Amino acid sequence: MNKNELRNILGGYLGREIAGDFRVLKEYEIARCNDAVKFPFEGDSELLREFCIFADSGSGDLWLASFNSGKIAFYDHDLEFLSEANLKKFDLNLAGWLKIAELFSKFEALGDPSSTQKAEFKQSVAKICPQILEIWEI
Numbered sequence: 007m008n009k010n011e012l013r014n015i016l017g018g019y020l021g022r023e024i025a026g027d028f029r030v031l032k033e034y035e036i037a038r039c040n041d042a043v044k045f046p047f048e049g050d051s052e053l054l055r056e057f058c059i060f061a062d063s064g065s066g067d068l069w070l071a072s073f074n075s076g077k078i079a080f081y082d083h084d085l086e087f088l089s090e091a092n093l094k095k096f097d098l099n100l101a102g103w104l105k106i107a108e109l110f111s112k113f114e115a116l117g118d119p120s121s122t123q124k125a126e127f128k129q130s131v132a133k134i135c136p137q138i139l140e141i142w143e144i
Contacts (some may be wrong), residue, residue: 008077015100025110027063032115036060053090071100078103106134
């Protein structure tokens with residue numbers, strides 16, 4: 007996956023908060039976040055050769071896509087610094103990530119979900135990528 011493919015897949019999602027922890031960056035933010043000179047962070051700037059930061063949580067966590075595999079990774083800002091060792095890698099591509107973000111959006115809209123709704127939500131997410139449920143307590 008290259009930056010043009012990433013931009014094409016994200017299309018109408020650029021600059022949009024899909025759900026609370028799924029905010030797709032604007033095109034200029036993606037460019038800034040993936041320029042080691044312009045993006046001030048503590049970490050391994052070499053990481054930006056393999057991964058592209060494309061979204062955040064609004065609270066400092068980052069979503070990255072691998073240029074090599076097209077798979078998605080998550081960086082929790084509570085970890086020391088941005089490095090490959092601190093990424094949670096998923097068996098998930100960008101299209102799957104967008105589906106999960108939409109599921110989270112619908113789940114958040116429920117407000118106070120019942121235990122049945124929580125179970126259905128978890129089951130729906132697990133069908134796409136069960137590992138992603140390890141990040142949040144639901």
